[in-house]
Amino acid sequence: xxxxxxxxxxxxxxxxxxxxxxxxxxxxxxxxxxxxxxxxxxxxxxxxxxxxxxxxxxxxxxxxxxxxxxxxxxxxxxxxxxxxxxxxxxxxxxxxxxxxxxxxxxxxxxxxxxxxxxxxxxxxxxxxxxxxxxxxxxxxxxxxxxxxxxxxxxxxxxxxxxxxxxxxxxxxxxxxxxxxxxxxxxxxxxxxxxxxxxxxxxxxxxxxxxxxxxxxxxxxxxxxxxxxxxxxxxxxxxxxxxxxxxxxxxxxxxxxxxxxxxxxxxxxxxxxxxxxxxxxxxxxxxxxxxxxxxxxxxxxxxxxxxxxxxxxxxxxxxxxxxxxxxxxxxxxxxxxxxxxxxxxxxxxxxxxxxxxxxxxxxxxxxxxxxxxxxxxxxxxxxxxxxxxxxxxxxxxxxxxxxxxxxxxxxxxxxxxxxxxxxxxxxxxxxxxxxxxxxxxxxxxxxxxxxxxxxxxxxxxxxxxxxxxxxxxxxxxxxxxxxxxx
Amino acid sequence: xxxxxxxxxxxxxxxxxxxxxxxxxxxxxxxxxxxxxxxxxxxxxxxxxxxxxxxxxxxxxxxxxxxxxxxxxxxxxxxxxxxxxxxxxxxxxxxxxxxxxxxxxxxxxxxxxxxxxxxxxxxxxxxxxxxxxxxxxxxxxxxxxxxxxxxxxxxxxxxxxxxxxxxxxxxxxxxxxxxxxxxxxxxxxxxxxxxxxxxxxxxxxxxxxxxxxxxxxxxxxxxxxxxxxxxxxxxxxxxxxxxxxxxxxxxxxxxxxxxxxxxxxxxxxxxxxxxxxxxxxxxxxxxxxxxxxxxxxxxxxxxxxxxxxxxxxxxxxxxxxxxxxxxxxxxxxxxxxxxxxxxxxxxxxxxxxxxxxxxxxxxxxxxx
Numbered sequence: 001x002x003x004x005x006x007x008x009x010x011x012x013x014x015x016x017x018x019x020x021x022x023x024x025x026x027x028x029x030x031x032x033x034x035x036x037x038x039x040x041x042x043x044x045x046x047x048x049x050x051x052x053x054x055x056x057x058x059x060x061x062x063x064x065x066x067x068x069x070x071x072x073x074x075x076x077x078x079x080x081x082x083x084x085x086x087x088x089x090x091x092x093x094x095x096x097x098x099x100x101x102x103x104x105x106x107x108x109x110x111x112x113x114x115x116x117x118x119x120x121x122x123x124x125x126x127x128x129x130x131x132x133x134x135x136x137x138x139x140x141x142x143x144x145x146x147x148x149x150x151x152x153x154x155x156x157x158x159x160x161x162x163x164x165x166x167x168x169x170x171x172x173x174x175x176x177x178x179x180x181x182x183x184x185x186x187x188x189x190x191x192x193x194x195x196x197x198x199x200x201x202x203x204x205x206x207x208x209x210x211x212x213x214x215x216x217x218x219x220x221x222x223x224x225x226x227x228x229x230x231x232x233x234x235x236x237x238x239x240x241x242x243x244x245x246x247x248x249x250x251x252x253x254x255x256x257x258x259x260x261x262x263x264x265x266x267x268x269x270x271x272x273x274x275x276x277x278x279x280x281x282x283x284x285x286x287x288x289x290x291x292x293x294x295x296x297x298x299x300x301x302x303x304x305x306x307x308x309x310x311x312x313x314x315x316x317x318x319x320x321x322x323x324x325x326x327x328x329x330x331x332x333x334x335x336x337x338x339x340x341x342x343x344x345x346x347x348x349x350x351x352x353x354x355x356x357x358x359x360x361x362x363x364x365x366x367x368x369x370x371x372x373x374x375x376x377x378x379x380x381x382x383x384x385x386x387x388x389x390x391x392x393x394x395x396x397x398x399x400x401x402x403x404x405x406x407x408x409x410x411x412x413x414x415x416x417x418x419x420x421x422x423x424x425x426x427x428x429x430x431x432x433x434x435x436x437x438x439x440x441x442x443x444x445x446x447x448x449x450x451x452x453x454x455x456x457x458x459x460x461x462x463x464x465x466x467x468x469x470x471x472x473x474x475x476x477x478x479x480x481x482x483x484x485x
Numbered sequence: 486x487x488x489x490x491x492x493x494x495x496x497x498x499x500x501x502x503x504x505x506x507x508x509x510x511x512x513x514x515x516x517x518x519x520x521x522x523x524x525x526x527x528x529x530x531x532x533x534x535x536x537x538x539x540x541x542x543x544x545x546x547x548x549x550x551x552x553x554x555x556x557x558x559x560x561x562x563x564x565x566x567x568x569x570x571x572x573x574x575x576x577x578x579x580x581x582x583x584x585x586x587x588x589x590x591x592x593x594x595x596x597x598x599x600x601x602x603x604x605x606x607x608x609x610x611x612x613x614x615x616x617x618x619x620x621x622x623x624x625x626x627x628x629x630x631x632x633x634x635x636x637x638x639x640x641x642x643x644x645x646x647x648x649x650x651x652x653x654x655x656x657x658x659x660x661x662x663x664x665x666x667x668x669x670x671x672x673x674x675x676x677x678x679x680x681x682x683x684x685x686x687x688x689x690x691x692x693x694x695x696x697x698x699x700x701x702x703x704x705x706x707x708x709x710x711x712x713x714x715x716x717x718x719x720x721x722x723x724x725x726x727x728x729x730x731x732x733x734x735x736x737x738x739x740x741x742x743x744x745x746x747x748x749x750x751x752x753x754x755x756x757x758x759x760x761x762x763x764x765x766x767x768x769x770x771x772x773x774x775x776x777x778x779x780x781x782x783x784x785x786x787x788x789x790x791x792x793x794x795x796x797x798x799x800x801x802x803x804x805x806x807x808x809x810x811x812x813x814x815x816x817x818x819x820x821x822x823x824x825x826x827x828x829x830x831x832x833x834x835x836x837x838x839x840x841x842x843x844x845x846x847x848x849x850x851x852x853x
Binding site: 053055056057058059060062063067068069070071072128129130131132133135201202203204205396398399402403405406409410412413415416417419420423431432433435436439442 | 491494495498499501502505506508509510512513516517518519520521524576607608609610612613616639640643644647671672673674675677678709713794795798801840843844846847850
């Protein structure tokens with residue numbers, strides 16, 4: 001039976017030899033290009049850190065806090081949909097951020113649970129009127145609330161329209177020249193805004209958007225909306241996401257920022273110039289990856305008008321977010337991310353290899369083509385083809401194992417190098433032994449997690465082709481539950 | 486592929502994997518060891534810092550000023566902890582306590598350590614050392630600060646400039662400005678903060694700088710600093726600058742004039758209410774409200790019909806701030822407010838009415 005299948009496969013490969021050869025070389029070339037990219041990103045990220053490191057510079061933050069009129073005012077926008085469990089704690093922590101001039105605008109996006117009630121009770125809110133612009137479109141506002149106890153807090157209650165719609169409402173209501181988009185289920189470190197505001201102060205005319213680092217809160221101790229003790233998650237899935245986030249932010253985004261090729265600023269934490277966001281028409285409705293879309297839109301709009309501008313990623317401001325702990329929810333998230341990436345890529349495909357868009361067109365888009373568009377399909381094809389070649393005798397077992405080992409070890413090596421960047425700047429990995437745990441995770445992720453992650457991304461591709469919308473299930477445990485999780 | 490070349494490729498695959506695995510392990514071990522040592526030292530350093538902090542507090546509270554020989558000696562290697570304690574104290578104290586703290590640093594001879602830290606320390610330590618040096622009044626400290634006003638690291642440069650400015654000696658202003666001009670520094674808010682620290686004696690120089698500096702951020706910083714210093718000696722200079730060809734500078738000049746609080750600015754502010762750039766018109770409306778310029782009521786009422794939302798908003802706020810006459814104008818404008826749901830054409834009167842009605846609702850707490 002087995003011999004029959006093998007000979008049938010061999011006959012198939014032989015009869016389609018040209019296609020199989022082309023496919024094999026495609027898989028190998030894309031894999032090599034991806035590896036080359038990572039190996040280039042590592043030293044670039046290191047150089048960027050050396051240039052813009054804020055590690056330990058408490059003095060400049062102190063000056064920003066105490067000197068009058070130095071730090072630009074920021075409106076913190078918090079879109080909230082069914083966040084009853086975490087909203088009060090989250091807003092409380094935002095109100096205590098160390099920043100001289102800040103207003104917090106919570107936009108309740110037609111929640112079906114008790115989000116608004118929790119806010120009204122938690123902050124003794126009362127209905128109020130507030131003059132606001134109507135520059136970017138959003139669903140109908142049902143009410144605006146303020147608190148005599150917390151004058152810097154505004155709550156906008158509106159009909160459901162999605163995250164982008166809620167952010168647009170927040171932009172209209174904001175009165176500061178900069179706005180920060182946060183998540184109701186994420187926690188900002190106390191000095192996060194001070195760090196994120198620095199690029200806007202350094203280059204006020206050119207800098208239009210700044211992103212910060214996202215880290216996994218699972219396992220940490222959280223009190224009164226603050227991470228009081230950093231700990232690694234105890235279960236595997238959030239742990240492996242911790243390593244992924246370190247690689248993604250400290251290596252990839254830092255390098256892209258240095259190359260002037262940033263195409264995404266995380267939806268959980270990004271600071272934008274309000275006038276530019278208004279000019280581009282705010283966040284786009286009906287998108288899955290609104291955080292990617294707004295950056296691409298800004299890049300395209302400003303480049304089309306030949307404006308001199310810059311977008312920066314700054315590692316120091318850290319935003320803690322709850323990572324999915326079950327395969328089902330993680331899978332939904334990854335499929336959605338893939339759909340968002342594809343949506344952004346194809347919507348703005350005009351930028352691909354177009355020199356008018358500078359490094360975004362010539363570098364970031366080809367990279368996106370490699371990693372987001374072709375990456376998952378190619379890797380899954382690789383998983384199928386290599387064993388197939390072994391099965392039909394085109395590859396020896398020794399070669400198969402050697403090749404697989406090299407690919408996996410390379411991933412571990414890149415993770416280890418990312419930890420150097422982590423130790424240079426953030427040092428949010430709590431203990432010495434945790435560094436070994438993370439390396440262990442970087443080894444283990446190759447056996448199962450990496451494959452299933454790629455599978456989710458291929459499913460995301462499929463859903464994108466079928467034009468699937470929506471976010472899928474995303475259950476939150478809440479921060480108190482996250483303690484010691 | 487021949488068997489020999491297959492073997493060679495295979496051997497390279499395995500060698501590459503082993504080398505990379507070894508490197509990854511070495512990196513992880515190196516990082517973990519470094520962190521382990523840091524963790525061990527951190528506890529010791531914290532304990533030492535607390536002990537030195539207690540000792541310093543006792544010496545500051547003592548009825549007798551500290552004198553060499555009467556102060557207990559510190560242990561070798563205590564310098565970082567002493568430095569940290571001193572900076573924390575100097576940030577929040579003035580007068581006798583600050584003088585005593587500086588005297589203690591002299592007695593414990595921290596200077597050589599500070600100089601070494603400046604020469605070879607990391608950027609964040611250099612910034613802190615320069616901040617500490619700004620509290621000393623001696624020439625040697627000033628020299629160190631001036632040496633670093635040319636630093637290519639922006640926050641080191643800014644810390645040195647701040648230290649020089651903290652002394653308030655306007656004789657150093659030209660060198661400060663040269664350093665800023667040469668480095669093409671663009672951090673306007675921090676530059677303004679530095680320049681304002683020179684205080685009132687620097688006003689003529691800053692006015693000159695705002696008029697004639699070649700680097701736009703330095704000009705803008707000078708204008709902002711003039712507003713923060715708040716001296717009426719800057720009035721004429723600022724009035725002249727509200728008509729500058731650069732819109733961003735006009736905005737800053739209007740903001741600074743508003744800070745001075747001199748109602749003689751009415752004419753200059755009124756002219757800017759007709760500026761071609763919306764953000765200048767908005768700044769002018771804001772200044773009119775802050776300065777209480779009732780003579781501008783008609784122009785502000787007209788500004789309610791401006792095309793730009795921020796101008797309308799600032800004008801409405803200014804009218805409200807101008808008290809009964811301004812609020813009466815707002816109510817008159819609001820009386821023509823379109824009924825809810827009326828999506829008529831956006832003619833200026835409608836825009837003015839809508840803005841006036843919304844602002845009154847916000848300020849008076851109605852319409853919610």
